[in-house]
Amino acid sequence: MATFVLVHGGGHGGWCYQSVARQLRSAGHDVYTPTLTGLGERSHLVSKDVNLDVQITDVVNVLEFEDLHDVVLVGHSYGGMVITGVADRATDRIGHLVFLDAANPEDGQSLVDVAGPMMEAARSASRVVDGVELVLFPGNDPMGFYGVTDPDQIAWMKPKLTPHPWACFEQKLVLHNESEMRKLPQSHIVCSETLPFRDVEKLTAESDGRVWDIDTGHDLMISEPMAVTELLLRVV
Numbered sequence: 001m002a003t004f005v006l007v008h009g010g011g012h013g014g015w016c017y018q019s020v021a022r023q024l025r026s027a028g029h030d031v032y033t034p035t036l037t038g039l040g041e042r043s044h045l046v047s048k049d050v051n052l053d054v055q056i057t058d059v060v061n062v063l064e065f066e067d068l069h070d071v072v073l074v075g076h077s078y079g080g081m082v083i084t085g086v087a088d089r090a091t092d093r094i095g096h097l098v099f100l101d102a103a104n105p106e107d108g109q110s111l112v113d114v115a116g117p118m119m120e121a122a123r124s125a126s127r128v129v130d131g132v133e134l135v136l137f138p139g140n141d142p143m144g145f146y147g148v149t150d151p152d153q154i155a156w157m158k159p160k161l162t163p164h165p166w167a168c169f170e171q172k173l174v175l176h177n178e179s180e181m182r183k184l185p186q187s188h189i190v191c192s193e194t195l196p197f198r199d200v201e202k203l204t205a206e207s208d209g210r211v212w213d214i215d216t217g218h219d220l221m222i223s224e225p226m227a228v229t230e231l232l233l234r235v236v
Helices: 014-026 040-045 052-065 079-089 116-123 140-146 151-160 166-170 192-197 200-206 225-235
Strands: 003-007 030-032 071-076 094-100 127-129 132-135 186-191 211-214
Touching: 003 014, 003 052, 003 079, 014 030, 014 040, 014 151, 014 225, 052 079, 052 166, 071 079, 071 225, 079 094, 094 225, 116 166, 132 166, 140 151, 186 192, 186 225, 192 211, 200 211, 211 225
Parallel strands: 003 030, 003 071, 071 094, 094 186, 186 211
Antiparallel strands: 127 132
16 A cells, blocks of 8 residues: 655646545555645635745645654646655655646746746736735636646636645745655656647666656546546555
8 A cells, every 4th residue: 555645736726636636545545635825725815925835844744743654745737846856855755756637847946937928827826815916717728737628627617726825836935855856766747738848868877767748738637537546556
């Protein structure tokens, strides 16, 4: 039995992993799907103090308070920033990192540094609400970016999407235990359309060849949950 902690990306919440989590649990594994502060069912906690560090702490606290070890830590999209920070702070609790069409940052990088054009496009539609700059408001453009085309899936996810504090994307990741964290095994599951924009040679070297692609859009845990689950089970 393995323990999975599935971390969502920008504008989402733990809800986005419902189907994948259900399948993993059916296979006999423990699964946690935390929602980051300020998003999803925790959107009432949004404030100007919510940033990348806060959301890294969200997941570190799950590992510590649930007393989890040898965790398969999965991060989707912006969640790649979060799981990299978590692995740096709680290295001894992580067994494997899985980047799910995710950012794969270096020390000192922000998501703006990793995915500049996309983040510039996101910020162009930002709004300030109660003193907090927010991006990724639910609407037609984010739905296109997420790559979900099935009408039933869109109808299911659209009411659950929430805007994301811009500070999370702008704050640079600071690693303190990088040499040990980089020794953790990692795998990469990406969607085919983003593969040409990735340094596949680098990812392949870092993951001992564990780079897989699924022919679907960015929110592959929603559009292709069975394929994602099968690859996560291959990891363990």
